[in-house]
Amino acid sequence: GDSVTQMEGPVTLSEEAFLTINCTYTATGYPSLFWYVQYPGEGLQLLLKATKADDKGSNKGFEATYRKETTSFHLEKGSVQVSDSAVYFCALSATSGGYQKVTFGIGTKLQVIP
Amino acid sequence: NAGVTQTPKFQVLKTGQSMTLQCAQDMNHEYMSWYRQDPGMGLRLIHYSVGAGITDQGEVPNGYNVSRSTTEDFPLRLLSAAPSQTSVYFCASSYQRERGSHEQYFGPGTRLTVT
Numbered sequence: 001g002d003s004v005t006q007m008e009g010p011v012t013l014s015e016e017a018f019l020t021i022n023c024t025y026t027a028t029g030y031p032s033l034f035w036y037v038q039y040p041g042e043g044l045q046l047l048l049k050a051t052k053a054d055d056k057g058s059n060k061g062f063e064a065t066y067r068k069e070t071t072s073f074h075l076e077k078g079s080v081q082v083s084d085s086a087v088y089f090c091a092l093s094a095t096s097g098g099y100q101k102v103t104f105g106i107g108t109k110l111q112v113i114p
Numbered sequence: 115n116a117g118v119t120q121t122p123k124f125q126v127l128k129t130g131q132s133m134t135l136q137c138a139q140d141m142n143h144e145y146m147s148w149y150r151q152d153p154g155m156g157l158r159l160i161h162y163s164v165g166a167g168i169t170d171q172g173e174v175p176n177g178y179n180v181s182r183s184t185t186e187d188f189p190l191r192l193l194s195a196a197p198s199q200t201s202v203y204f205c206a207s208s209y210q211r212e213r214g215s216h217e218q219y220f221g222p223g224t225r226l227t228v229t
Contacts, residue, residue, distance in 0.1 A: 008154065099164050102159075102218060
């Protein structure tokens with residue numbers, strides 16, 4: 001079945017550091033890929049997405065590129081802020097039995113210290 | 115638009131009690147899902163629905179029931195609560211926009227403790 005692999009963390013960075021959170025996936029066909037963010041005490045919200053190979057999703061300074069050859073969708077940000085502290089989930093969406101099925105990674109906790 | 119709403123925000127149950135977690139969305143989304151979130155486990159799908167009257171089991175359906183009588187509402191019923199059901203529960207809804215784009219909209223969650 002489909003799967004998404006990401007490290008659990010926590011990842012601790014100083015403010016203004018460069019961020020990379022790795023995400024790799026296994027899926028048949030051509031899934032769409034997503035990054036969701038969960039701030040403390042809240043539900044998940046979409047951060048960015050890419051629907052086909054070589055697409056780059058971007059939002060709020062975060063970027064991720066859909067790499068079909070390496071089945072990866074790594075999240076990057078050039079300069080993190082304390083307000084970026086949250087849990088980040090990589091996810092894929094693929095058709096299964098005629099329906100769209102979404103698979104999430106376990107989430108990576110990011111802590112940014114001043 | 116209120117988006118996806120969930121009630122209650124917090125709940126404490128005793129073992130064996132039953133209850134219903136409410137979920138509603140006002141975006142006319144076809145798809146609705148229930149997840150539970152546990153430390154180190156990420157999000158696990160409990161049940162989902164692809165439209166009114168159609169539901170199916172997810173990864174961890176045991177101990178839970180769902181129904182979907184309207185597009186807007188998708189309640190989750192705990193039949194006989196167990197301590198293993200202590201978790202944070204999220205409801206999500208989605209529609210299909212362009213090929214394969216199935217972004218989900220999440221509610222704020224219900225934190226359930228079973229003693």
